[in-house]
Amino acid sequence: MRISRVLVTFAAGFLAGVEAGSVFGFSWWLAAILILAGVSGGLFELSGGSGRGFVVFVLAVGLFLGFLRVGTYHGAIAEAEKTFWTSARGVLTVKVKNILPVDEAALFNAMVLGYEKDVSAKIKTDFNRTGTRHVVAISGMNISIVAMLIMSLGLSAGLWRRQSFWLAAAGVAAFVLLVGSPPSALRAGIMGIILLWAQNRGRLVQAWRPVMVAAFLMVVFNPTLLNGDIGFQLSFLAVLGIIYFKNFWARMFGWLPLKLVRELITLSMAAQTTVWPVILYNFGSLSVISPVANIFVVPVLTPIMFLGLGFVITSPLSFLSPVFLWPAWLILKITIKLVEFFGSFGWASADLGKSGLMVFLFYPALYLFWRYLENKGWNDALPQ
Amino acid sequence: MLYLNKKIIIGVLLFLVILIFWFVLEKEKQEARVIFLDVGQGDSQLVLLPGDVQILIDAGPGANVSAKLGQYLPFYDKDIELAVLTHPHADHLRGFISIFKNYRVKNFMFSGANYDSRVYADFMAALEAEGSNIYLARAGDLVSFVRHSMSDKNVQHPMLHILAPAENHLGVNFKSIHDSMVVSQLELADKKFLLMGDAEEDLENQLITSNAIGDVDVLKVGHHGSKTSTSAKLLQAARPEEAIIQVGNNSYGHPYPAVLNRMAEFGVKIFRNDQLGDVIYR
Numbered sequence: 001m002r003i004s005r006v007l008v009t010f011a012a013g014f015l016a017g018v019e020a021g022s023v024f025g026f027s028w029w030l031a032a033i034l035i036l037a038g039v040s041g042g043l044f045e046l047s048g049g050s051g052r053g054f055v056v057f058v059l060a061v062g063l064f065l066g067f068l069r070v071g072t073y074h075g076a077i078a079e080a081e082k083t084f085w086t087s088a089r090g091v092l093t094v095k096v097k098n099i100l101p102v103d104e105a106a107l108f109n110a111m112v113l114g115y116e117k118d119v120s121a122k123i124k125t126d127f128n129r130t131g132t133r134h135v136v137a138i139s140g141m142n143i144s145i146v147a148m149l150i151m152s153l154g155l156s157a158g159l160w161r162r163q164s165f166w167l168a169a170a171g172v173a174a175f176v177l178l179v180g181s182p183p184s185a186l187r188a189g190i191m192g193i194i195l196l197w198a199q200n201r202g203r204l205v206q207a208w209r210p211v212m213v214a215a216f217l218m219v220v221f222n223p224t225l226l227n228g229d230i231g232f233q234l235s236f237l238a239v240l241g242i243i244y245f246k247n248f249w250a251r252m253f254g255w256l257p258l259k260l261v262r263e264l265i266t267l268s269m270a271a272q273t274t275v276w277p278v279i280l281y282n283f284g285s286l287s288v289i290s291p292v293a294n295i296f297v298v299p300v301l302t303p304i305m306f307l308g309l310g311f312v313i314t315s316p317l318s319f320l321s322p323v324f325l326w327p328a329w330l331i332l333k334i335t336i337k338l339v340e341f342f343g344s345f346g347w348a349s350a351d352l353g354k355s356g357l358m359v360f361l362f363y364p365a366l367y368l369f370w371r372y373l374e375n376k377g378w379n380d381a382l383p384q
Numbered sequence: 385m386l387y388l389n390k391k392i393i394i395g396v397l398l399f400l401v402i403l404i405f406w407f408v409l410e411k412e413k414q415e416a417r418v419i420f421l422d423v424g425q426g427d428s429q430l431v432l433l434p435g436d437v438q439i440l441i442d443a444g445p446g447a448n449v450s451a452k453l454g455q456y457l458p459f460y461d462k463d464i465e466l467a468v469l470t471h472p473h474a475d476h477l478r479g480f481i482s483i484f485k486n487y488r489v490k491n492f493m494f495s496g497a498n499y500d501s502r503v504y505a506d507f508m509a510a511l512e513a514e515g516s517n518i519y520l521a522r523a524g525d526l527v528s529f530v531r532h533s534m535s536d537k538n539v540q541h542p543m544l545h546i547l548a549p550a551e552n553h554l555g556v557n558f559k560s561i562h563d564s565m566v567v568s569q570l571e572l573a574d575k576k577f578l579l580m581g582d583a584e585e586d587l588e589n590q591l592i593t594s595n596a597i598g599d600v601d602v603l604k605v606g607h608h609g610s611k612t613s614t615s616a617k618l619l620q621a622a623r624p625e626e627a628i629i630q631v632g633n634n635s636y637g638h639p640y641p642a643v644l645n646r647m648a649e650f651g652v653k654i655f656r657n658d659q660l661g662d663v664i665y666r
Contacts, residue, residue, distance in 0.1 A: 097485070097486055098462055098488070099460075099462065100459070100462075101454035101457065101459055101462075102450045102451050102453070102454040102486050103451060103454055104454075104459075105486075120451060322460070326403065326407075326459070326460065327399065327400070327403055329459050330399070330402065330403050330406065333459075
């Protein structure tokens with residue numbers, strides 16, 4: 001059996017174990033039953049000559065260890081955004097604040113450096129109402145844009161595709177380190193690299209394995225993430241949505257003009273497909289205007305991340321900072337006005353009340369729907 | 385994505401043109417303005433002068449003053465040339481802590497009186513860290529604005545006259561901190577503004593007897609229109625045409641109806657921040 005499959009199986013088991021442990025609580029009795037069931041199940045299958053025995057065994061071991069991990073973890077429930085290199089980000093955020101006006105500086109720090117504290121409540125509400133809040137945080141999308149920028153830089157400098165990919169990966173790692181590697185940026189970095197890798201490998205659907213392994217590694221370090229961190233849940237769900245439903249939505253919106261608009265709507269709808277029940281459960285409202293608002297807001301990320309990257313790289317030379325920050329100011333000002341405009345409609349966001357019902361009803365239905373689409377061949381990529 | 389085709393180059397150029405135009409516009413359209421900022425229940429006045437010069441008198445009760453300044457200052461300017469604190473009550477003071485975080489305050493003026501409060505202690509620490517030049521306000525002090533002129537020598541315009549305190553208040557304790565008030569008169573845009581801070585009747589009388597108060601155009605009503613300020617005597621001496629009441633939602637009963645009536649008797653037109661938002665003179 002291939003080692004990657006063992007790893008993925010183990011990761012799946014571990015995540016299931018952590019989930020079970022966080023939902024039902026930990027008990028040594030249950031742990032003992034789990035390990036016994038795993039071992040005996042594996043032995044039973046093996047003795048029958050079935051090749052699946054080993055898989056069952058690995059799954060059970062993962063389950064047991066995940067269960068054990070969450071049962072013996074004593075970290076804080078909601079770990080603050082600790083950074084292991086706080087000073088780097090601190091210096092950069094202060095620098096931005098010294099050059100840009102208050103609102104735009106706060107937004108820049110949130111988008112590029114992952115420092116959200118200064119963003120005013122009003123602006124946050126507007127972004128929430130328009131379903132564009134994901135751009136305010138440092139997310140997989142921001143980072144994958146950084147990665148793509150570095151990669152195209154590498155390509156135009158004459159590197160091979162593979163070499164530029166590694167250059168981009170190294171660049172992302174450096175970027176994450178430079179902004180102080182808070183957990184959110186770390187997660188975004190991993191997600192960004194996975195998305196980039198998957199896009200270069202062709203079939204997007206295969207990317208679920210690295211996504212699972214990434215989730216596994218993060219949960220190993222902090223098992224409370226899986227059940228307690230909304231940001232973690234949303235970013236993984238969004239990536240899974242993009243992996244599994246991007247092609248479907250691309251078919252649905254194939255008639256739209258302009259490749260950029262098509263791409264943005266497709267991405268936004270694919271991410272929304274998997275994310276909305278969890279948003280409803282946690283926040284009780286859904287943004288109706290989100291697909292339209294995203295068309296206007298998401299393209300802003302590319303120049304902002306480009307200017308942000310330039311700012312971060314040239315930050316030791318202070319006199320160069322305004323060259324990157326002032327153009328960013330104009331873009332951010334326009335963004336704030338746009339989001340204010342979209343958020344000003346009364347119907348921009350529908351208040352439905354918090355409900356977890358949809359989580360239980362929708363995801364199984366979504367799975368069946370995906371199977372149906374798969375049979376119809378609607379999940380295949382459109383011919384280019 | 386970074387393959388520089390014509391469309392991208394044109395887009396970037398267009399964007400840069402807009403940015404440069406904006407910059408030039410911000411530089412060129414500058415004019416002297418006095419803005420009474422709507423910061424809720426508290427005081428804050430912003431004076432804008434051509435040449436990227438700003439004076440901030442009091443900063444209101446909270447961090448929203450920083451965003452307010454962001455609206456009025458040019459995007460490239462993060463310097464405040466002079467900040468004045470009239471007295472250390474939180475509704476005039478607390479905003480400065482956020483101002484220090486978001487702006488560089490070059491010069492700072494206050495009375496220096498002692499006042500025992502947590503906010504004031506935090507503020508003093510922040511002021512020290514900011515490294516501004518510090519001036520102690522004394523009656524007779526003059527802040528003038530030097531205008532660079534191509535034809536003549538640089539022209540000096542005296543514009544902010546400090547009327548109170550009369551003595552040095554550094555380290556002095558006060559029974560009522562309102563007696564340590566920095567009161568000033570601003571001359572700008574062909575108008576005279578009398579900025580009373582939170583001055584109460586005692587201080588008003590002192591100023592009147594020492595002949596410090598002359599005819600003005602606009603009165604910044606003392607203590608948010610409280611009944612202990614803005615006596616008939618003061619209105620007689622200052623004869624304002626218009627009055628600004630810096631007031632927000634509050635449980636103190638500001639502004640006091642009797643004060644409003646008194647001003648109406650003198651034919652003073654009243655502008656209130658809680659009804660109008662920011663009040664701007666240009």
